[in-house]
Amino acid sequence: MTQHDFPEELVRHRPALERSARKLCRNPHDAEDLVQATLVRAWKARAQFLPGGNFGGWLYRILCNHHRDILRRRCAIQVPLPDDVPDPAPLDDELSGLLKTPPETALEALRQLPEELRAPLELLVLRGKRYREIAEELDLPINTVGTRIRRARQALQKAFAAATEPPRLGGRR
Numbered sequence: 001m002t003q004h005d006f007p008e009e010l011v012r013h014r015p016a017l018e019r020s021a022r023k024l025c026r027n028p029h030d031a032e033d034l035v036q037a038t039l040v041r042a043w044k045a046r047a048q049f050l051p052g053g054n055f056g057g058w059l060y061r062i063l064c065n066h067h068r069d070i071l072r073r074r075c076a077i078q079v080p081l082p083d084d085v086p087d088p089a090p091l092d093d094e095l096s097g098l099l100k101t102p103p104e105t106a107l108e109a110l111r112q113l114p115e116e117l118r119a120p121l122e123l124l125v126l127r128g129k130r131y132r133e134i135a136e137e138l139d140l141p142i143n144t145v146g147t148r149i150r151r152a153r154q155a156l157q158k159a160f161a162a163a164t165e166p167p168r169l170g171g172r173r
Contacts, residue, residue: 006046010039013056017063024067034070038063109159117152120145 017038021031041062042049049058110118119138123129131149135142 006043006049009055010042010059013059014039016056017059020060020063021067024064034063034067037066041066105160106156109156112159113152113155117148117155120148121152124149 014035017035018031021034021038022028025031025034038059042059045062049055110121113121120134120140123134123137124131129137131142131145134140135145138145140148
């Protein structure tokens, strides 16, 4: 293939690129964007293609590499620079109410939890274990660990709300 044949080869291989992109992206709009970006990259790198090589395979490799780059950027953790860190948001009423809960109330609420809810929560909060480690230690499925921790937190929130609720004056009318 010569440099003059390059545009025709791009056109000829475009349908195969589109099929591959639809399989990778599972979204027609993203697939079209991926194909367009692949064709642009191939055009810019056309001098790197060795005559006699597998042109379709070369294009497919560009497509896959670009798709992988897109996925990496989507999953990347953005760490703000010190100048970009916003001022802390004011606490909402619920959170500020929880912070005013006396430690004795919190400990008593924790003691009142059933063992099956208390154990995973303590391992998570007090020992800093991950769900998978908790599941292994308690011999539970990981989904059960998550459910029990959620239920324990909900029970604690109810207990804290009841403890911080002002007493009602008077009787029923």
